[in-house]
Amino acid sequence: MKILESQNALLSNYEVYQHLVDQRKRNKAQNRRVPANAHQAMTEVAKYLSGKPSPLEKQEETQTYSPATISLLLEKLREANLPSELTKGELLSILNIRPSSTALLSTAIEDMEERFDDDNQNKIVDIIAEVLGSAEADEGGEEADEMDADAVPTVENGY
């Protein structure tokens, strides 16, 4: 074994998740078995990425993350005329965490208080919520669906 490059690229959680989902689909289609140790690691990572509080929790239904939304997010952040530019690492953290408040945003951005004033912090949070959605929106969407289902009388629920 020889390590050619210890860090060839950084991956966002979305890319890893997508890779795992694709692998699973392919293996199912071709009726292939993955070696047990790799299978364990892959299912556990997939479980972690699709569990709370990961923003990919509802990815399968909502498909909020996609290459298009990621470039849209970058575009919007560039258009927002922020006083200080976000680094690649900070953008990666934003994608992975999807901060829904300024407190959470400060975990993704270094020295946030000094680099951005309150207006700009809120602006960033708003852009994130607009492009990537938010946990509440995901939940809300579901509730709305449920309410719709309730509104329609069906044989199953006894109406």
Added chain:
Amino acid sequence: MFILTKVADLVQIAPDDFRKPSHMAIEDNINSKYGNKVVQKIGLCICLWDILWTSEGLIGQGDGMVNINVEFRVVVFRPYKGEVIAARIMDQSPEGINLATDFFDDIFVPWTELPEGSEFEPSDNLWIWKEDDQAMYFDDNEMVRFRVITEEWHDQTPSKPVEAVEVPEGTEEAPAPPINTKPPYTITGSMSGPGLGCCLWWE
């Protein structure tokens, strides 16, 4: 949190794998060698990402193995310093809190890195963060966010056998030789700061 690492390795395909197409046999081989394993100073390997290059397969003398030199990339769990990730509280003690993600268990937050004003409650065996007369609990199994501060590597190569010590007269038996039980890769984290600690607090 995850990175890609480029590796060159010799893949040996056993004859009973010849029924598989080459790329599948290579992939399975790499996955079984690297999947869920820690490589020192690299991180916890998850699975193969892609195969970049392969040589011709060569059969050596003596066995039927096909030897192929392969260059490939693997997905590796290696959070960078300062990154914030989510994990679950597994265990608590006066020394600090042990965290785990679904796939990685060796994360520790020492008591010095808990939010200021945190106290350990021995009767319930949990930490409480007291701020402005408000008590917030670090419950077991709660999802928390922490910041990666340091990482520690322990090579798992077997240590040489311990030479027998002469037991002085009168004592019962020799002290047990130290066993290497250190995990290969541990992460130390911090939970003091805005946005860190239980996820519920910040919603």
